[in-house]
Amino acid sequence: MLELAGIIILGILAQWVAWKFKIPAILPLILIGLLVGPIATLFTDDGTKLIQPIWNGSEGLFPGESLFYFVSLAISIILFEGGLTLRRSEILNVGPVIIKLITVAVIVTFFGAGLAAHFIFNLSWPISFLFSSLIIVTGPTVITPILRNIPLKKDVSAILKWEGILIDPVGALVAVLVFEFIRAGAGEEFTFTALAEFGKIVLVGFTFGFTFAHALAFSLKRKIVPHYLLNVVTLATVLGVFVLSDLFAHESGLLSVVVMGMVLGNINLPNLNEILYFKESLSVLLISILFILLSANINIEELELVFNWKAGLLFACVVFIIRPIGVFLSSSKSGLKTNEKLFISWVGPRGIVAAGIASLFGLKLYKVGVPGAEYITPLVFMIVLGTVLLNATTARYFAKLVGVFLKKSEGILIIGASKISRLIALYIKTNNQHVVLVDSNRDNINKAKDLGLDAIEVNIYGDQLKDNIELNDVGYLMALTANSDINKYAINKFKDQFGENGSFRLITSEEMKDPQNSPHEGLFSHTDDYQKLIRLAEKYPSIQEIKINNKDHYKTIIDLTKEDIDIIPLFIKDPNNSISIISSYSEKIEQIKDNSFLAYIGKPIDIEEI
16 A cells, blocks of 8 residues: 555656656656666665566566556556547648658658667567657657747747647557557467458457547537536546457557547537546546556666667667658758757657557567567667657757747737737737737637637636747737736736736726826726727727837827827837837837837827827
8 A cells, every 4th residue: 555655646746846847747757666666676675676566477566467457548548638639620730841740750750760679679570660659759748848948939839849749649549550460460470360350450449439439429419428427427438448449359449549539639529628638637647657657667677678889879860860850851841940950850759658658568568478579668768768858958958059049039928819909919910920819718719810810719827828838939928808807817927937028918997097006017008998999999990000200209199199099009110120019107218219110009190290
């Protein structure tokens, strides 16, 4: 009981350490597992592990087949959750570079790493290609913490983010298929019978996954399942499909749950986000337990297999040759510069799915006596630990070295996606500045996307925005909602992360009554609130510009806007098309350059009046 409690406590502690120090959780989890497992045998008097998942085959925390069953069920839930995140529309919208990264680069890694493993370690072809299929995936759980505090161009961070999200289920699917192919042949020559068995696994896996996904979707849409049982019924269905599929075709269960997750993720389900959040929380707990167990289960002899020059050579081939070839082939004829391609090539940490499936497949193949299976788990763990350590410690410095590190964040994040926010965002985008709208209202987000704007449907009371690496280039924050409390909350919560150059919010009706008490973060002017902005957006649905000859001219125009209720000043655009936000606290007269422009919403300004 002490060991079980210790695993959970150490696992959650590792997750907290990862959050606190902004590193991938897999790093402290595997290190803790190695410390209480194989490394502990070097220091204990009797040479035993502090935590022993299996001991002498029939003793330990998970004697006999128990560890295989637990790992299989846990991986099935993790892979189902990964499949849920894959959206067909997202693949079509992310652009050709990302599509090539999850196709062309996957092929390069599969064959390149397979060839390297075969010739360096003299492994059989099936085991070599199983290894290469396992290291295809990167994963958002390792990418996000590494890039969270590196200000990058949106294109670069978006490519890395979407590669990690989309390649997870793709890589898992490839790994499962290769594993099934090896199992079908039992590690021997692939006869017609073995190929037929492989075909049966693929057929059953896809059939069960597709069928039960639609059956679950039907029951949820018809509200056959009450809301309070939504998550647990989904969990039970995933486990049931995994086991049932395995009964019809041995080892087809993982394929079934991956397909089931992918199909469900692309069906319009009203409660899909709730299922996803529950699975994410469950996955955190399972991952915490799983990787301490799997790391502790490695023997010191297996570690010795990869502590040699061959492992170093294989690591160098994967990281410094195969990954760059895949990235440069995938990004040929794209708008990416060479330094951006180099940075994307450098950042490719392998993640949780790779390590988890490797342990499961390695254990299963070793148990049935497939030659070389003992190399799978330690080799993949070596790649995972090595790439995470390399990227976590060097990504920021490498970004500066190749010149992709943004010295100043010029992007603008707008809280609220109402009509006035969309008009403002469209003007900013037209002037070639990165702008992102966030709102919890789906209609507002869809309208923004229809205009070609970057928009995220999110609740700002959650933590999703803080983890979004596509916002790394944001340095200005504008809170433009109708609710003054939300505006204040957004400023207080996000000003440090997204408002390094300035955080602004609309003033409240109470603040409008006291011109001498204008808040430092007040937006546009002291006489204009959300209601007035919306009124003008309906009456004059466009943002206009007027040329500013000099500072005196600017002051005259601002005085005019204060007297006219149908004009609100928004931005100053200098001769280089750089936009500055006008604050109600400061009119920025000292920053005005000759031949700048004032952007405003409202009726056209009569030049003769000024």
